[in-house]
Amino acid sequence: MENKECKKNYRTRQQDALENYFRINPDVCVTADEIYLFFLNSGEKIGKATIYRCLDRMVESGAVKKFLSDSGDGAMYQLIDGTGGCDRHFHLKCTRCGAVIHMDCEFMDEFERHIMEHHHFRVDNGRTIIYGLCEKCAHVRSLTEN
Amino acid sequence: MENKECKKNYRTRQQDALENYFRINPDVCVTADEIYLFFLNSGEKIGKATIYRCLDRMVESGAVKKFLSDSGDGAMYQLIDGTGGCDRHFHLKCTRCGAVIHMDCEFMDEFERHIMEHHHFRVDNGRTIIYGLCEKCAHVRSLTEN
DNA sequence: GGTAATTTGAAAATGATTATCATTTTTATT
C-alpha cells in the first residue's frame, strides 16, 4: 500500500537551491510564489511545478512546515530548524499588512497548560495562527476609525 | 470609505433556506459545495455564487464561522450558537473530529494583555482559531501512535 | 559510456472561490 520509501531520491540543482534558500533565510515564512519570484529575480529560474514538488518533499521529510492561512490565499512555508522550531511557538499574523511575528516566550507554555487543564484541549502550535493587528497597523487603523 | 452598514439586507428565499439548513443541522461542518449539493438533491436549487455570498454574509454577521479544512481543499462553515458573543472568546477546534470549544474564561484577558505588552500585537479574538486535539481525540491519537 | 530511474519544466488541467452583469426579487413609496 505504502511504497513511497522504495523510491530513490535523485539530488538536483533545484533541490539544493531551495535548501540553500532556507538555510540562508531560516526565518522567512513564504509562499511558493514568493520563492519562485526570488529565484527568477536572482537569475536562477526554477519552474513553479518544481518548487511545489520540492516543497512537498521537504514538508514530507519534516524539514519545512506548511501553514494554511485562514484567509485561504495560499499556503506558506517555513523552515523548521531544530533549535527554534516553529512547531513550538505561536504565530501572530497581522490581518492588515501580513507581517508574521514568532511568539517565542515562556508565557506560551502557561497558555498551553491552561488550555490543557481547564479546557481539556491539546494545542497544535504549528497549525495555529493568531490573527490581529501589529503595532503599526493598529495605530493606522485607530486613525481611520469612524 | 467603509459603507457596508449603509446597505439594507433584503431577505430572500435562499437566505432563509440556508438559515434553516443550519438551524436543522446545528453541528455540521460543511463546505460550500456540500451545501450546494444538499439543496440540489432536495429539489431546491440554489446557485453556487449565492451560497458563497450568503455564507460570507453569515460569517460577517458572526452567525457562522469559517474554518480551513485540514487538507486545504476548501473552507468549511459551521454554525456558531448565538448565546455567547463569539467575538469575545477564542475557539478551540479539534483537527480530528471537528468539535469546537468556546474558550470563555478570564485567562484569555491575561493572554491578550501579555501579547499586547510583550509582542505589541492586538489579538482579534473573533478571527482567531486555535487548532489541536480535543480530549477524546488526543486519547485516540495516542493509542494509534507508532 | 550506457541505461534505467527520477526529476524537471512548460503548458494544460483542476478546483475552489470571486467577479460580471442581465434578470429577478424585495422593500419602500405613491
Add this chain to the structure above:
DNA sequence: AATAAAAATGATAATCATTTTCAAATTACC
C-alpha cells in the same frame, strides 16, 4: 395595487493557487 429604487440571484466567465501531464533533461549506478 402600481411603481421605482435598491439589492439579491444565477449562469457564466475569470482568477488564482496548486496539480497533472509528458517529453526532455538529469542523475545514480553498472
